[in-house]
Amino acid sequence: MAESGEAIIRLENIVKRFGGAQALSGASLAVARGSIHGLVGQNGAGKSTLIKLIAGLHRADGGAVEIDGKSYDRLTPHLAEELGIHFIHQDRLLVPTFTVGEALFLGREPRIPGTPFLDRAAMRRRSAEILERYFGVSLPHSALIAELSAAEKQIVQITRALIADPKVLVFDEPTAALVRREADLLFQLIRRLSAEGVTILYISHYLGEIVDLCDTVTVLRNGRDVATLPVAETSAAKIGALMVNRDIGELYPKSDVTPGEVILQVDDLVLAGRYEAVSFSLRRGEVLGLTGLVGSGAKEVVRTLFGLDRPTGGTVSVKGETVFSADPAAATERRLALVPEDRRSDGVALDLSVTENTTLASLGRFSHGLINRGAERRQTEDLVQRLQIKTDGVDALVKTLSGGNQQKVAIAKWLSRQSEIYLLDEPTVGVDIAAKVEIYRLIGELAERGAGVLVLSSDIEELLGVTDRLLVLFRGRVTRQFISSETSPDQVLADVTGAYETLLHAG
Amino acid sequence: MATVALSSFSRGVARYALVAALATVFALFAALAPGFLSGANLLSVLVNNFALLAIVAIAMTFAVSVGGIDLSVGTAIDFASFAFVSLVLAGQPVALAALGGLAGGALVGLFNAVLIAGIGISPFLATLGTLFVGRSVQQLLTNGGNPVYLPPAGVPEAFRFLGHGTLAGIPVPLAVTALVVAGAWLVLSRSRFGRVALATGIQASVVRYSGLRLPRITAATYILVSTIAAVVGLILTSTVTVYIPSSGNAFLLNAIGATFIGTTYDRHGRPNVPGTVLGVLLLGIVANGLLLSGLNFYWQQVGTGLLIFSVLAIGFANRKAAARA
Numbered sequence A: 001m002a003e004s005g006e007a008i009i010r011l012e013n014i015v016k017r018f019g020g021a022q023a024l025s026g027a028s029l030a031v032a033r034g035s036i037h038g039l040v041g042q043n044g045a046g047k048s049t050l051i052k053l054i055a056g057l058h059r060a061d062g063g064a065v066e067i068d069g070k071s072y073d074r075l076t077p078h079l080a081e082e083l084g085i086h087f088i089h090q091d092r093l094l095v096p097t098f099t100v101g102e103a104l105f106l107g108r109e110p111r112i113p114g115t116p117f118l119d120r121a122a123m124r125r126r127s128a129e130i131l132e133r134y135f136g137v138s139l140p141h142s143a144l145i146a147e148l149s150a151a152e153k154q155i156v157q158i159t160r161a162l163i164a165d166p167k168v169l170v171f172d173e174p175t176a177a178l179v180r181r182e183a184d185l186l187f188q189l190i191r192r193l194s195a196e197g198v199t200i201l202y203i204s205h206y207l208g209e210i211v212d213l214c215d216t217v218t219v220l221r222n223g224r225d226v227a228t229l230p231v232a233e234t235s236a237a238k239i240g241a242l243m244v245n246r247d248i249g250e251l252y253p254k255s256d257v258t259p260g261e262v263i264l265q266v267d268d269l270v271l272a273g274r275y276e277a278v279s280f281s282l283r284r285g286e287v288l289g290l291t292g293l294v295g296s297g298a299k300e301v302v303r304t305l306f307g308l309d310r311p312t313g314g315t316v317s318v319k320g321e322t323v324f325s326a327d328p329a330a331a332t333e334r335r336l337a338l339v340p341e342d343r344r345s346d347g348v349a350l351d352l353s354v355t356e357n358t359t360l361a362s363l364g365r366f367s368h369g370l371i372n373r374g375a376e377r378r379q380t381e382d383l384v385q386r387l388q389i390k391t392d393g394v395d396a397l398v399k400t401l402s403g404g405n406q407q408k409v410a411i412a413k414w415l416s417r418q419s420e421i422y423l424l425d426e427p428t429v430g431v432d433i434a435a436k437v438e439i440y441r442l443i444g445e446l447a448e449r450g451a452g453v454l455v456l457s458s459d460i461e462e463l464l465g466v467t468d469r470l471l472v473l474f475r476g477r478v479t480r481q482f483i484s485s486e487t488s489p490d491q492v493l494a495d496v497t498g499a500y501e502t503l504l505h506a507g
Numbered sequence B: 001m002a003t004v005a006l007s008s009f010s011r012g013v014a015r016y017a018l019v020a021a022l023a024t025v026f027a028l029f030a031a032l033a034p035g036f037l038s039g040a041n042l043l044s045v046l047v048n049n050f051a052l053l054a055i056v057a058i059a060m061t062f063a064v065s066v067g068g069i070d071l072s073v074g075t076a077i078d079f080a081s082f083a084f085v086s087l088v089l090a091g092q093p094v095a096l097a098a099l100g101g102l103a104g105g106a107l108v109g110l111f112n113a114v115l116i117a118g119i120g121i122s123p124f125l126a127t128l129g130t131l132f133v134g135r136s137v138q139q140l141l142t143n144g145g146n147p148v149y150l151p152p153a154g155v156p157e158a159f160r161f162l163g164h165g166t167l168a169g170i171p172v173p174l175a176v177t178a179l180v181v182a183g184a185w186l187v188l189s190r191s192r193f194g195r196v197a198l199a200t201g202i203q204a205s206v207v208r209y210s211g212l213r214l215p216r217i218t219a220a221t222y223i224l225v226s227t228i229a230a231v232v233g234l235i236l237t238s239t240v241t242v243y244i245p246s247s248g249n250a251f252l253l254n255a256i257g258a259t260f261i262g263t264t265y266d267r268h269g270r271p272n273v274p275g276t277v278l279g280v281l282l283l284g285i286v287a288n289g290l291l292l293s294g295l296n297f298y299w300q301q302v303g304t305g306l307l308i309f310s311v312l313a314i315g316f317a318n319r320k321a322a323a324r325a
Helices: A047-054 A077-082 A100-105 A120-135 A150-163 A180-195 A207-213 A236-243 A298-305 A328-333 A343-347 A354-358 A360-366 A373-386 A403-416 A433-448 A460-466 A489-497 A499-506 B002-032 B039-065 B073-089 B094-119 B123-141 B157-164 B172-190 B192-209 B214-240 B248-263 B273-292 B297-324
Strands: A007-018 A021-032 A036-040 A062-067 A070-072 A085-089 A168-172 A199-203 A216-221 A224-230 A262-271 A275-283 A287-291 A313-318 A321-323 A336-339 A421-425 A452-456 A469-474 A477-483
Touching: A007 A047, A007 A199, A021 A036, A021 A047, A021 A062, A021 A199, A021 A216, A036 A047, A036 A180, A036 A207, A047 A168, A047 A199, A077 A085, A085 A150, A100 A120, A100 A150, A120 A150, A120 A180, A150 A180, A180 A199, A180 A207, A199 A207, A207 A236, A207 A489, A216 A236, A224 A236, A236 A489, A262 A298, A262 A452, A275 A298, A275 A313, A275 A452, A275 A469, A275 A477, A287 A298, A287 A433, A287 A460, A298 A336, A298 A421, A298 A452, A328 A336, A336 A403, A343 A403, A343 B192, A354 A360, A354 A373, A354 A403, A354 B192, A360 A373, A360 A403, A360 B192, A373 A403, A403 A421, A403 A433, A421 A433, A433 A452, A433 A460, A460 A489, A469 A489, A477 A489, B002 B273, B002 B297, B039 B073, B039 B172, B039 B192, B039 B214, B039 B248, B039 B273, B073 B094, B073 B123, B073 B214, B073 B248, B094 B123, B094 B157, B094 B214, B157 B172, B157 B214, B172 B192, B172 B214, B172 B273, B192 B214, B214 B248, B248 B273, B248 B297, B273 B297
Parallel strands: A021 A224, A036 A199, A036 A216, A085 A168, A168 A199, A287 A452, A287 A469, A336 A421, A421 A452
Antiparallel strands: A007 A021, A007 A062, A062 A070, A216 A224, A262 A275, A262 A313, A313 A321, A469 A477
C-alpha cells in the first residue's frame, strides 16, 4: 500500500520556536498517499507541535508545508478540514453536554434546502449509515456525549471525521484510553479505511502498535526527524533505540547516598481497573523511579499513595505503620508530599504570593492563634535562597514566576512542611533545561537529607539519571525493575512501550 | 522608566478609587445636601445606615473569600430574630435567649454547609434554596407571615439594651459592629483560617493538594457567615421589639454590593474587611445624602447602582492596566 506514490503531506525543514524554547529544528515528514504512516518520539521530541502545525493550530517559523502537492504558508484549522485532513485526538474533547447527533454535525449541520432550518432527518440518516457501515453499532442519536464510554466517544469522533469524506486521518495516541479489545477493533477499522484509500498518520507511544499497523515510521528526536523507515525492515527495539538521545552530557548531578531504613512500604496494592499487585519499598536517602505510559497505572499509584484515590486492596505503610485512610490530609500528616503534574492547577496557587504558597501546607508551624508573619517570611526567604527561586520578592504573586521557579515553589511548600517522603509527578515537564538541572540537584539534596523520593516521569533518560532504582509499569502491572546505573534507556523503553511483549508474541 | 512610574501609579489608583469615591461623595453632599454635615445626621448615618449592613457585609465577605456567596444571610437574620423573640416570650433569661438566637442563625449556616460542602451543590444555588425554604418555614411558623410582637409592658430592659443601650457613650449597635469588624479583620487577614479560606477562594484544588481538608473549611465558613449575620437579627429585634418574617433579606443586595466594591481596595482584588467597611460607608452616605437632597427612594436606587458601577469599573480598569504594565 505504501508504494502508491507521491506524498499527500510533505513538511520540509520545519522550524518552530516557543519563546526561547526550540520545539522543532528542521523536522521533515513525508506521508505517502494511501499509506499508514507512524510517527514516534519521546515526550518533548516535537510530535504534538508537528501535528498542531498540520492542523493549522501553529504556524511554522521556517520551512515548507505542502499538501497534495500545493504549498501553504498559512494553514488554518478550517482550511485543513477543507483539504480533507481530520484529527482523532484522545482528549480533543467533544462537548460533553451535546447529544451524539449534535456532536457529529457541529459546525456543518445540513439544512433543509432553501431554508435556514436544520435537516434533522438527514443528520440522523447519515450518522446511522456510517455507524452501521464502519462500526456495526448504533449509538442513540440523542444520548449525551458525557454518557458514552471512552471507546464510544472515539467512535463519535471518527464518525464525525468520516461524514466529511476525509483524505487523511490523523490519530493522536488513540489507544491510550482504550482496553485491548477496543484497540483491536480500532486497528481493524484503520486497516479498512486504509484499504478504502484514506491516508493514515498514526502517532503512538506503543511501539508494538506501530510495528503491527504501520507501513512506514518516522522517528522524531529533539525537534528533528532522525529516521524514516519502512516498518518491514525494522523492529520495535530498533525504533526504540532511535528515539533515545545518546549524546547527552553530564546533566544529572547524582550524589551517592547510602540508603537507610525503609520509610515507605507498599504491598500488593490494587486499584481495580487501574493497576494490580503493586509492591515496592522506598528507603531513606533513596530515589526511586516509576514510569509507564498513560493508562499504565503509574500515575494512579502515586495518586493512591497521597490519598487521592482509595485502593481496593493491599497495604501502604509509612515508617512501619500501616496507613488506612484515603485522604491527602492524613497523607500529609504522615510526612508525605506530592508535587503534582499539573503544577498550575494543583501545585501552586497562581494568585497567591510566594510566601502564601510556601507556607500553605505548614501554617500550623507559624500560627499560634494568629499567623506570625515575620517567622513565615523568614522561612520563605530561607527557602527562596536555598532553592534559588528567581522571584521579584517573597510577596510577588506566583503567576509572575517562570515555570521552573513555580515548580520550585511547589517543592518549597513541602520543605516548609518538613515532609520526608516526596512523590514527584513529572517534576520537570514544561521547565527549561537550566531549571531542570536545578530540580535534579534538589532531588539529590532531598535524598542526602534522609528523605525518600519517588519520581514519576515519562522521560526515561532523566529517570535513569536521577534515580537509584526504576520500576516500569505496563498495563497495570510492575513488569520490570532496573538498577538505574546499570541500565540503558532503550532497555527501559522496550518495557515501557511493550516492545518486549510484542517480541515475545512474535517469537 | 516612564512605564514603571505609570504602572505603580495605576496600582495606586486601583487601590484608592474607593477612598477617592468616598471622599468625593462626602464632599458633594456636604456642599449640596442641607444638614448632611450636622453631628446628629452623621451619627444617624453610622447607626441607621452603616452598623447593621456592615455586619451583614462582613459575613458576606467570608462567603466570597472561599469563592462562594451566601444569599441566605437574611434567613439567618430572621431565624436568629425568631428564636430570640420566642425564647424571651417563653420567659427565658435574655442572655440565654440571645445565645438561642445565635444558634438559630447558625442552624441556617449548618444547613448551607451540608448542601455545599457535603453534597457539593454550588453556593449560589444552595443558598438560594435555603432562602426559599427559610421563607416558607417562617410562614409556617407564623400562620402565614404574622409578625410576633413582644407586649410593650412585658419587655425586659435587658432586651432593649442591644438596640438602644450605650457603652461609654457609644450606641451599642455601633460598638458591636466595631467589635465584629475588628474580629473579622483579625480572622481574615491574620489567622490561619482566614489564609486558608482566601486560598480556597483563589484556587481550591491547591488547598486540597496541600493536605488541607477542603470540605471542613467550606463548612466552617458558611456556619461562620450565618452566625455573624445572626448578630444583626438580635440587634434588629432588640431595636424594634418585634419579629417580622423574612425582613432580613433587605440587607442582601447591599451586602453583596459592598463586598465587591471592597475587593477593589485590595492590591490583588481579594475580598477584605477594610474594603467591605468602606463599601458599606459609601453606600450608607449615598443613601443618606440623596435622602437629604430630597430625591425620592427610587432615585436612591439608581444612585447606588451607578456608584457601584463606577467604583468597580475604575478599580478593575486600573488593575488590568497595572497587570498589563
